[in-house]
Amino acid sequence: MTKVFTNADLLNSDIPGKFxxxxxxxxxxxxxxxxxxxxxxxxxxxxxxxxGAGYWISFGESMAVMAAVFLDEAEYQRRKAERHAATAGD
Incomplete structure (x- = not known):
């Protein structure tokens, strides 16, 4: 399972800070x-x-990509649900 984020996601605060x-x-x-x-x-x-593993790649200040790679999608979905539950209580 791979999840890719871009610099647009970073600007919109859509990337988990813990990453x-x-x-x-x-x-x-x-x-x-x-x-x-x-x-x-x-x-x-x-x-x-x-x-899991993560990678942040940037090309100067023009483009950036973040990728998170997990062994399986179920693990990714579980962690996503945990993050959502943690932020829903804020």
Whole structure:
């Protein structure tokens, strides 16, 4: 199961904030000795149980994509329902 978010979702606050906490991997991207972070960056992470992973990819300030990958759709739907229940009480 894969869920993709875009920079439009980020602007509309449609991306779960906890998702970014999982994205601890921040590789240094270079072409020879030239850093590329002004052109392209990405972050990645794997959940502690290994049942899911996430990726945040941005191309400068023009485009960004976030993808969440889970072992199965039932797990994704369960977590989505938990998030919804937690925010409904606020």
């Amino acid at each position: 970014f906490a999982v994205l601890g991997g921040v590789p240094v991207l270079k072409r020879d000795v030239t850093p590329l972070e002004s052109q392209f960056t990405y972050r990645y992470g794997i959940t502690s149980g290994g049942e």
